[in-house]
Amino acid sequence: MLELKHLSYAVQEDGGELGILNDISLTVGDGRLVVFTGPNGGGKTTLAKSIMGLVRPTGGRIFWNGQDITSMGITERARLGISYGFQQPPRFKGLTVRDLLTLASGNETLSKDRCCQYLTRVGLCANDYLDREVDASLSGGEVKRIEIASILARNAALMIFDEPEAGIDLWSFARLTETFEQLHAAGGATMIIISHQERIISLADEVIVVGEGRVRHRGTPEEILPRILTDTLGVCPVLRKEAMAK
Numbered sequence: 398m399l400e401l402k403h404l405s406y407a408v409q410e411d412g413g414e415l416g417i418l419n420d421i422s423l424t425v426g427d428g429r430l431v432v433f434t435g436p437n438g439g440g441k442t443t444l445a446k447s448i449m450g451l452v453r454p455t456g457g458r459i460f461w462n463g464q465d466i467t468s469m470g471i472t473e474r475a476r477l478g479i480s481y482g483f484q485q486p487p488r489f490k491g492l493t494v495r496d497l498l499t500l501a502s503g504n505e506t507l508s509k510d511r512c513c514q515y516l517t518r519v520g521l522c523a524n525d526y527l528d529r530e531v532d533a534s535l536s537g538g539e540v541k542r543i544e545i546a547s548i549l550a551r552n553a554a555l556m557i558f559d560e561p562e563a564g565i566d567l568w569s570f571a572r573l574t575e576t577f578e579q580l581h582a583a584g585g586a587t588m589i590i591i592s593h594q595e596r597i598i599s600l601a602d603e604v605i606v607v608g609e610g611r612v613r614h615r616g617t618p619e620e621i622l623p624r625i626l627t628d629t630l631g632v633c634p635v636l637r638k639e640a641m642a643k
């Protein structure tokens with residue numbers, strides 16, 4: 398179980414303090430699929446990076462299975478079973494797709510068949526990709542899918558996917574949605590998916606809307622989706638004030 402207690406992250410800007418995350422408290426139970434959604438710049442990636450240890454919160458605590466991990470580094474958290482897929486994945490020159498999957502799985506003798514299974518789940522054909530380097534020659538969508546495959550290979554207890562749909566074509570997206578659905582149905586993994594996609598949001602046990610660094614709404618997809626679709630003024634404070642004055 399993941400617990401965030403009064404999590405805050407502030408940066409110094411123009412002599413003042415800018416709150417990026419403001420007093421976020423939430424719990425993600427074992428085996429749950431939780432989707433974080435909300436406006437651009439709302440704080441979703443910062444929140445995910447705080448859980449992974451890539452961003453050090455300035456306030457609050459993070460607990461994983463009852464253990465306080467707030468001051469732990471990325472490697473230690475990874476060892477505890479937490480994994481994160483970047484919104485814009487890094488490339489690794491000199492490392493092949495097969496190397497990346499092998500490293501992620503922790504199994505030095507990972508078979509071609511297993512690699513193939515992970516790649517198929519993100520809509521890629523192993524024959525075309527296994528020996529390719531994870532470098533600039535791969536397209537944005539390919540690198541994104543390979544990173545998602547590496548998270549699947551890691552088989553972590555907590556998987557965090559940051560906008561897995563970004564840059565992915567409709568056919569592969571359908572395959573990916575199915576993969577998330579199957580993973581969730583099989584149980585075991587706890588998943589946090591950051592997404593703007595209705596198809597992914599509707600898979601969630603719980604949807605958490607993050608805006609202005611706070612939890613703005615939370616509930617089931619049935620409760621939240623209609624609110625997102627009608628909450629068009631929520632992102633602009635000027636428009637919101639004008640609308641309220643009318």
Ligand SMILES: Nc1ncnc2c1ncn2[C@@H]1O[C@H](COP(=O)(O)OP(=O)(O)OP(=O)(O)O)[C@@H](O)[C@H]1O
Nearest residue numbers: 408410417435436437438439440441442443444484
């Ligand atoms: N180190 C930093 N210094 C200043 N501002 C920052 C810093 N890190 C994040 N921000 C700002 O915090 C806000 C939240 O960023 P974040 O990347 O978490 O948003 P997001 O919800 O993931 O957005 P998107 O949907 O566009 O991916 C943004 O306005 C961003 O510019």
Ligand SMILES: [Mg+2]
Nearest residue numbers: 441442443484
């Ligand atoms: Mg983001």
